[in-house]
Amino acid sequence: MDTIVNLSTKECSCGEFHSDLLPYRHAMAAISKCKRAATEFCLDYYKTRSWVEGYAFPIHPVGHPSEWDIPDDVQQNVVWPPSWRGQTGRPKRKRIPLVGEGSGQHRCSQCKSYGHNRQNFRTSFASLSTNRETSSAQPIALRR
Template structure:
């Protein structure tokens, strides 16, 4: 798959939501999207939407999907590379070396002399206990 399973699920939900929107072109790259509640402005060249979801996730949101399908363009053009599985696999392609047991480490003597202790434990802060004043009808 070109995208991770989580991203594929998110995009399929957003794509299904995009069918009920009305898209009106403003110019070649800007569109007005009516979703029933509010009108949104989508700019495909800047990859922005007035709902800010396109900018936050860096994936096309439902408003952007509606405009992408209106322009008859591929949605893959608007995905950020780090959601693609090829980039994910490249991150794990390098070898990971074991650091071994601490007794095998070559630690300089000036570093070995430092003793690092945890900070002192002080307990959890609490509100002071208050005495309850019973109401007039209740006993002590």
Template sequence: MPHHRSCRNEDTCCNLKDGNKDGLVNLSEKTCSCMKFQVDKLSCRHALAAIRYAKKPFRDFCGDCYKTTSWLEAYSGNIFPVWHPSEWNIPQDV
């Protein structure tokens, strides 16, 4: 975890010093200068430190696609098997 932090506002920005991999975290926008927070939609090490410092729930900072409700919704309907390619009926115009 990053060892030094300076926060302007615990709801907004934190600058976390972590050797060569410092991170500027904006919790309200869910971004970090290392880009992992916004790309993966999961908290990077800098964001985790900022979230812990702000005493906020970690679950509020992960993308909806990782939440149980999304998984339940994704698999709530029927899932049909995909047969072997030799059994596919492919139209001629494709």
């Protein structure tokens, strides 16, 4: 990969290192080539010490809504959800089945059993092909 990494400014030409301040593959390769620790180039947010300090103090639950102290001006404001309109177009006639729902098995049009179809049926249709050859003079009716 042709990427330029500047470790002093913590930037790279692709922009990933600068946006997240977390070294990616190309930045890790440059850091290991300079024989430095990767934790020097990470933002403090990603370090364990920051997480430990964040949970050092007890976190109190919010409590029941009847116990909340809400100012009167905030309590008077009523916020309704946005108005909803149905999807445009004609509704679907058939719903999409969930995964694992429905039979999912093929049914053969010749023997009426499940697990295969006419194309991969075990026996050949020799009798069908001979009937067609002998009766080629007669018109064949196709069903739709």
